[in-house]
Amino acid sequence: MAKFINGANGTFSGKVGSVIGSSWRGISYLRGLGKKSKIPATELQRLQRDRFSTLVKFIAPLKELLDKGFAGRNLKLATAFSYAVKHNMDMGAVTLTAPVELNYPAIQLSDGGLFRPRGVTAEVTADMLTVSWNANEYEFNGKADDVAYVLVYNVNQDLFFTPDAPANRQSGVATASLEDMETGDVGHVWMFFTSLDGKKVSRTTYVGSVNFL
Structure with missing residues (x-):
């Protein structure tokens, strides 16, 4: 109506x-109103639809994080989520050939000119994930109070989680409890910075894959 x-x-x-x-x-x-096409989709069209749906399904739970990660972009009439989808497709976050799979190192949760995390490592013990990075300030484009965002994805459980407490550039470290992880599960870790007011954002650094003990 x-x-x-x-x-x-x-x-x-x-x-x-x-x-x-x-x-x-x-x-x-x-x-x-859209009209349904009677022409069968080509193999390339089906592949593109699979790539799109695979990416959207993966990042759909991350809308609030993407709002922060793409806050520095001039979105005009786009949402942060739709921008993130296009940006990740352009960056090769989904494979170009079947079977369609996520290309985890290419996934970007943010985009901007703030000095990105450097020297980032991830270490796993039986009950803790520790992510460390270079804590130096940068004279022109990085401050001690820049907010650190760390995201971990457990592939086996299709589960996202973040550190237990907030961290900033100067702290140089963030930790997350692994009490819900299963031995043998595989995870992927990403990180980016935003300025304290959220107006400046760095590109995402892919930290690497981890095996939970």
């Missing part, structure tokens, strides 16, 4: 005949 606003010449939302009216970020628009 359509809802008319401000009379016949005003904006409306909902479906009217073959068009749909809606509003996003204060901009009202009309769009036509």
Whole structure:
């Protein structure tokens, strides 16, 4: 059902005949109803759809983190999530050939010009993951109070987790409990910085893969 606003010449939302009216970020628009194609998808089209759906499924739980990671981009009419999808597709975060798989080292959770993490390592013990990095400040584009974001993904459990306490560039270390991990599980670790006010963001550093003990 359509809802008319401000009379016949005003904006409306909902479906009217073959068009749909809606509003996003204060901009009202009309769009036509999509039509299902009767032409079978080509192999390349199916591959592209598989790549897209694989990436979207992976990053869908990370929308709040992506809002921070892509805050420095001029998104205009795009959301951080949609920008992240396009950016990661462009960066090769999903393989180009079947069977479609994630390319973990290419995945980017952020994008910007802030000085990125350097000298990052990840060490696993029986009950703790320790991520360490170069704690130096940088005169032009990196401060001691830059906020550190570390993300870990357990492939076997399809589980994301983060450190137990906040960290910054100067601290040089972040730790996360591994009490829910199973011996033999494989994980991947990423990290990026934002300025304290969130306006500046670094690109993501892929720390590497880890085996949980």
